[in-house]
Amino acid sequence: MLIEKLTTQDIEELATLAQKTYRQTFSHSMTIKEIDDIILSTKSVDAFKQFLKDGDDFFVAKKARKIIGYIGMQKPNFKMSGRNPTSKDQALKGIYVDKKYHHQGIGRQLMDYAFDQPRFKQAENVYLCVWEENKPAYNFYLNYGFKKVGTYDVIANGKVIGTDQVMMKANS
Numbered sequence: 522m523l524i525e526k527l528t529t530q531d532i533e534e535l536a537t538l539a540q541k542t543y544r545q546t547f548s549h550s551m552t553i554k555e556i557d558d559i560i561l562s563t564k565s566v567d568a569f570k571q572f573l574k575d576g577d578d579f580f581v582a583k584k585a586r587k588i589i590g591y592i593g594m595q596k597p598n599f600k601m602s603g604r605n606p607t608s609k610d611q612a613l614k615g616i617y618v619d620k621k622y623h624h625q626g627i628g629r630q631l632m633d634y635a636f637d638q639p640r641f642k643q644a645e646n647v648y649l650c651v652w653e654e655n656k657p658a659y660n661f662y663l664n665y666g667f668k669k670v671g672t673y674d675v676i677a678n679g680k681v682i683g684t685d686q687v688m689m690k691a692n693s
């Protein structure tokens with residue numbers, strides 16, 4: 522498996538994987554309308570193009586030249602209840618692995634790779650948000666050393682539809 526920085530040529534393939542995995546993960550806890558709304562704003566080709574323009578970084582995991590997972594990094598720009606990030610902190614902007622490849626250590630390898638990049642390595646703390654009902658991801662983060670530090674409203678179509686747990690891992 523190879524992990525490399527996202528290029529503009531790969532955005533379409535990345536968006537396809539992100540959308541498919543998002544639907545598989547959240548179809549039990551959201552309506553189709555809510556999922557479509559979030560996909561448009563966070564997992565569409567235009568959304569990823571905008572994130573790159575905004576300075577977010579993405580790394581893709583490839584097997585036989587096909588994208589099987591990705592991890593993103595962003596400035597922590599969310600407001601939450603609980604501990605708030607500072608300018609010395611960074612945040613995860615999604616980690617998604619193709620369902621076919623779950624439980625093979627790809628998620629952990631993507632996380633290790635991200636924490637080895639200067640953006641995360643030099644951060645004081647790394648934050649992330651995870652949907653409260655997404656137990657596999659929540660446990661994955663806990664096992665990786667993240668701790669719950671707050672909560673965050675999930676908004677779709679202008680309405681609060683649930684709560685994300687905010688987690689943080691301190692760099693020591």
Ligand SMILES: CC(C)(COP(=O)(O)OP(=O)(O)OC[C@H]1O[C@@H](n2cnc3c(N)ncnc32)[C@H](O)[C@@H]1OP(=O)(O)O)[C@@H](O)C(=O)NCCC(=O)NCCS
Pocket residue numbers: 542543546615616617618619622623624625626627628629630650651652655657658660661664
């Ligand atoms: C969360 C997610 C990224 C984890 O990816 P993954 O590649 O399955 O993660 P890993 O394989 O590294 O680890 C997952 C589990 O598999 C186990 N595992 C790793 N390699 C294994 C192997 N060879 N055999 C059996 N189990 C293994 C790990 O111990 C780990 O278990 P744990 O979390 O209880 O410690 C993945 O489940 C995913 O993409 N989910 C859908 C999208 C999502 O929810 N993203 C997060 C949104 S906030």
